Amino acid sequence: MAIVKEAYKALEDVVGAAYLSDDPVICEGYRSGPAGYEAGLGYERVMTKIPGAVVMPKTTEEVQKIVKICNRYCVPYVPYSTGFYGPRSHCHMENELLVDLKRLNDFEFDEKHWYAVVGSGVVYSQFQEECLRRGGYVVIGGGGAQASVIANLIGDGWSPLSHRIGLPHRRILGTEMVLPDGEILRMGSLAVGDDWFWGDGIGPDLRGLLRGYTGLRGCLGIVTKMAVKVLPFQPERLQPKGISPNTALALPEKRVKWINYIMPSKETQVKAMYEIGKAEIAGAVTKVPLFWRAIAKAECKEEFWDIWLKETPETIANFHIVRVLLIGFTSEEQLEYDENVLNDIMMELGGQPRPTKPSDESWIKNADSAGMWLMCGSYVSVDYVIETLKQATEHGPVYAELKKKYTPPLMPDHGDPGWFQSFELGYQGYSEFLIYWDQDEDTTGVDHFYLETSKMNINHRFYTSLIGPHQPMYLTGPKYGPNYHEWMLKIKNEFDPLWTCHPPVPFAHDEFVERAPWMHELKTWETPKEFPYPQWVKERLAAEAATFRAGLKSEAKVKK
Template sequence: MAISKENYNVLSDIVGPEYISDDPVICEGYRSGPGGYENGLGYERVMTKIPGCVIMPSCTEEVQKIVKLCYRHNIPYVPYSTGFYGPRSHPHVEDALLIDLKRMNDFILDEKHFYVEVGPGMVYSPIQEECMSHGAYVVIGGGGAQASAIANLIGDGWSPLSHRIGLPHRRILGTEVVMPDGEILRMGSLAQGGDDAFWGESPGPDLRGLLRGYTGLRGCLGIVTRMAIKTLPFQPERLEPTGITPNTALALPEKRVKWINFVVPSKEAQVKAMKEIGHAEIGGAVTKVPLFWRAIAKSTCKEDFWDIWGKENEETVANFHIVRVLLIGFTSEEQMEYDERVLMDIMEEVGGVARRTKPSDESWIKNADSAGMWLMCGGYVSVDYVIETMSQAPEHGPVYADLKKKYTPPLMPDYGDPGWFQSFEMGHQGYSEFLVYWDLDDDTNAVDQFYVDTSKMNIENRFYTSLLGPHQPLYLTGPKYGPNYHEYLLKVKDEFDPKWMSHPPVPLSHDIFVDRAPWMENMKDWESPEDLEKRGYKS
């Protein structure tokens, strides 16, 4: 049922009449699309709804009042900032209230203790600019610097910079959350009653795992209104913006910041090089990226990409092995020179040959080039993120690539490229990510089926997966991981949100999608929630 006039007027009094609207045109503008991350799939067609109303609070107190009203009057709501996750960032039920947090863009930099304190409307680009002006830096996620820093940290929060700067859950410090019933929870040092958010592991409650686990639950357990984020020291030279939109980059001061691409003879050489670089504790990023990213970087348009990529084949892809290394002279030019000599010794040992590399960065330090990620086809998604040991993480990609052949087309031909893998935390962990692309004008039903097939493949091969809950049917994966991971997750949801008002029906959205979409019927060979309850499993 739509939001009543009485409730609308109360909400208007909370934020002011200029910051709330149920105008169908305004609400339609928040619908995901027309292209980008996960757009064009059956999940979007089946699950995504136009919000019944949009509201823009300016502070935690306003968020709390909005949520309490929603809970009292059974109004489903969805927290929203930059909406990078496309269909999954948007309402899944009719007439939901979309709480757009972009006005909450407060920012405090503590340069002495190396952290920033931000609201959910603050995006990475100005954070990074201010940090670098004071000798520090933060991780920019794969979606680009236009993403909300808080949303990224409680969603994913990693990038090649995670080689040195650490995984996202380690960088979340003091945090303030409006819980689904409207109560305020303060974590870390904020729980001590003061305003100092510098410490995530203080005597206060540490429930950061509930906010995100490894990849987050899309705001179904509360709204983060304030967070302190750990920063790390950077070098002092300015990175100069160059180019004209959309072809922009940061020109790097090569004596202090430098990318070097190395061609190595094999995948084994790639892994060995990454392990040795981590053991030597050098570099700011160490990664292997898909070969088609090189074609993207060379392209000026979609047609240009296909001209370049069309010259590749399975043999050229299988025999092309790159290690991409970012060196940063954090302390001095002398340190930079030392790191480069160590790097060259490692590469000589594994047979690596340095290639000419542009002295610029378009992706990982400050820029927002994510639109280029779906230039070729219009739609894009990372099917899975794998965080394992450096030895195990790269083993997932080839299996995904083999399964993908069954679904190509409509998936873009990539000639068996096994995806992207890299070093995390100085080689103590490895990371693998498998990416797929499709044309939104094609029949994309098979893309939805590929998604579920990869979940089954992970279960069969006993592979780790980080997408339990938000992206995979919970009743498919839950009984196999843990086991009965789904029971614990749903108990947590029931405890904190017994009315299921915060972004319903997450975390069961993918289960509901599979049940509703006719083309997914032949994929479902697992028990539904009702089947399991008949056998005595209750959540």
């Protein structure tokens, strides 16, 4: 069964035959796995489907028409900008329409008001280069230089540069969005005129609904254009050098400089971050997972393991690095001043500078998140917390402790407590915990770990980002709110009464736990007998779940 014939014909009339296809080979190219962010895990295997068709609109008007057709014929659809965000940005139902947004690649830079309007198909490195050549910059989120600016900003949008540049939702200005029923929503000052400048507009600020903590993963419409704030940088060019894979941006040392410090203890490491924030210096202050350093040093996967397996839990526990990016935003003198202040702080705390290359390989423009897959082949960031530096530094070790139980299949990381850093000049602390495994192994342990972290967060009262559609809503909702899940449901029903937009998100993880027998032993929370979907969704999901169960049975038979 494919997409309803009438719907297909109507879609073809909108975009033309060249930009719509239900050919099985075209659709196969849009498969979520077998690898990628969070791919190879149970969620990806159970919940993702090859699209029934793929459509590539060019304009907002075409997107509107497509969405209206989907509503008319009850065709589920998912917005897709680059497909990098793993299974959660791929089809979850059979015969779903994948709306590939890469052709919405308009870009307009307002040099007077210092913002740019970007389309969904524009990626970060493109945007950053446009900013850098004008003396500005943006944060390329941890998702990487290849991530869609819009998709990343409505989901994540932070990096070490968030020490100074502020949280992502503050950079979202006027925004144009096609709601799940096809109506246009213009947010911020765009709501009252042709002005993209303000993120705030009349009435409630809908940016909270648009992205919340980490977004709704495409289940609440399609953002087609967004004005993004650009921040002033410094005037000198950062020159690319080298031949791939050994490329970097050469930094003008009197204006931009990375310095690594080795601190005597965890306490001084955290104190340094606080003090740097208090002094209001630096463009980035971070401590990244130590295996990233090994990735940077290694020429290949095998060399990474040579380097990494020489480490021990002791060497990791006793290695306290603070990586600082200094930027002379206004002048060379500013950088000198910042460096003097930094040296004073480090002298007081016993921090020792280490030789640091006068180049940037990974944060200003490149942000090569793809390197995360070098070690094991599979990766997901299992959680992020933006709270205080104090909590950020407690969060990682708790995760590391739980992780021991699931290693293997998780990668031996010698207890590395993950990534933590200062946000907003130390007013906030960021913690991210990343896990790696080989997808060819039995990944049940990884599935279990992922879910157990949610329970652990609840027990430790960590204010985690992944309380939304990344975890079972009926597990996290009653604990955060206490009716967070009900609010999510009401919002979904209000904006998408037919649930055509990426069903069954935001309840997809609940659905996964129900379908996957290996997850049942972890289910310690209550769920309703039937999930509250509209009838057509309910029926189709029930049929798909039955097919999945039948598949498992026949697989088991074959094994016997």
